[in-house]
Amino acid sequence: ATVLAIETSCDETAVAIVNNRLLRSSIIASQIPVHSRYGGVVPEVASRQHLETINEAIAQAMEQAQLDWGEIDGIAATCAPGLVGALLVGLTAAKTLAMLHNKPFLGVHHLEGHIYATYLSEPTLEPPFLSLLVSGGHTSLIYVNDCGDYKTLGETRDDAAGEAFDKVARLLQLGYPGGPIIDRLAQQGNPQAFSLPEGKVSLPSGGYHPYDASFSGLKTAVLRLVQQLEKQQQPVPVKDVAASFQDTVARSLTKRAIACALNHGLDTIAVGGGVAANSGLRQHLQTAAAAHNLRVLFPPLKFCTDNAAMIGCAAADHLNRGHTSPLTLSVQSRLGLTDVMQLYH
Numbered sequence: 001a002t003v004l005a006i007e008t009s010c011d012e013t014a015v016a017i018v019n020n021r022l023l024r025s026s027i028i029a030s031q032i033p034v035h036s037r038y039g040g041v042v043p044e045v046a047s048r049q050h051l052e053t054i055n056e057a058i059a060q061a062m063e064q065a066q067l068d069w070g071e072i073d074g075i076a077a078t079c080a081p082g083l084v085g086a087l088l089v090g091l092t093a094a095k096t097l098a099m100l101h102n103k104p105f106l107g108v109h110h111l112e113g114h115i116y117a118t119y120l121s122e123p124t125l126e127p128p129f130l131s132l133l134v135s136g137g138h139t140s141l142i143y144v145n146d147c148g149d150y151k152t153l154g155e156t157r158d159d160a161a162g163e164a165f166d167k168v169a170r171l172l173q174l175g176y177p178g179g180p181i182i183d184r185l186a187q188q189g190n191p192q193a194f195s196l197p198e199g200k201v202s203l204p205s206g207g208y209h210p211y212d213a214s215f216s217g218l219k220t221a222v223l224r225l226v227q228q229l230e231k232q233q234q235p236v237p238v239k240d241v242a243a244s245f246q247d248t249v250a251r252s253l254t255k256r257a258i259a260c261a262l263n264h265g266l267d268t269i270a271v272g273g274g275v276a277a278n279s280g281l282r283q284h285l286q287t288a289a290a291a292h293n294l295r296v297l298f299p300p301l302k303f304c305t306d307n308a309a310m311i312g313c314a315a316a317d318h319l320n321r322g323h324t325s326p327l328t329l330s331v332q333s334r335l336g337l338t339d340v341m342q343l344y345h
């Protein structure tokens with residue numbers, strides 16, 4: 001199926017057209033310059049920016065794909081999880097287009113979209129596989145059984161990986177969003193300069209959870225380290241701190257993902273979300289996967305962070321199976337991946 005998809009769950013106004021796993025056009029209008037003044041995403045500002053940008057983005061996506069409305073089989077938009085006001089802009093635009101052009105309408109779960117990003121560069125990939133989803137709001141290991149059929153095997157108990165990058169960047173006064181900035185600095189630093197805690201999750205029965213992670217202790221350890229250096233009136237070696245932090249996150253995620261794949265008999269790990277762009281994670285995971293004869297897939301950088309192509313790819317798969325959403329579907333700030341099928345008739 002050919003789908004026009006809209007993504008407005010956070011700070012990217014994105015519209016794309018995909019034909020199943022084939023990208024026809026992709027427009028991403030980032031609001032990062034607007035929000036970086038505030039050091040993070042301001043929900044009301046995000047909604048207003050989406051509203052101002054959405055119509056132009058839709059027109060550009062149609063223009064870039066060189067398609068007319070008769071060639072579009074369905075209209076989709078992210079409906080959960082995310083910022084309610086932001087989601088509403090995209091969802092309302094999609095419903096309006098669906099009514100106007102008499103097309104099926106589909107709401108899409110944002111995280112299912114991040115999982116589907118891998119198919120855009122690996123169209124022959126088929127489930128089952130393990131998804132390592134590492135984004136600004138989530139850090140999960142997901143057993144992908146089929147379209148709409150997911151089981152979360154591990155997750156963070158506190159901060160998401162991307163959130164940890166953003167918070168550490170803020171305490172080092174590096175700017176927003178922190179991930180790409182830390183990544184760049186880390187490549188010039190020594191990852192062994194400082195020993196930081198990995199953040200293990202204890203089990204009541206003793207030992208540690210094999211797949212769950214915790215990143216808030218790591219963030220606090222970086223804060224303590226910086227405070228200590230400042231107290232001793234020593235300059236903070238920002239590149240070494242960045243490299244040590246990034247290395248700790250990358251090793252933690254790699255260890256859990258590899259153990260999870262091996263224990264569940266899965267031969268492929270598909271990484272998704274903004275932190276999938278991280279060079280340290282890419283290196284660690286690729287090396288470890290090769291040592292265990294596992295395949296690891298990273299989407300191209302532009303499909304790691306938020307985009308509408310991944311939403312369209314998920315929607316096309318649902319539409320091919322006859323799944324459509326009622327026009328009464330509403331947005332939800334929180335929704336588990338196990339509840340994806342609630343979105344469809």
Ligand code: ATP
Pocket residue numbers: 010081082110114134135136137138161162163165166177178179180183273274275276277278279304305306
């Ligand atoms: P969610 O998908 O959970 O709702 P989100 O959509 O805000 O959250 P994404 O857009 O997938 O998250 O990713 C944004 C996050 O990725 C930010 O936290 C950002 O710092 C992080 N990020 C982006 N590039 C990199 C990088 N190279 N290294 C580490 N983190 C990165």
Ligand code: MG
Pocket residue numbers: 010011012305306
């Ligand atoms: Mg974003």
Ligand code: FE
Pocket residue numbers: 110114135136273274305306
């Ligand atoms: Fe996202």
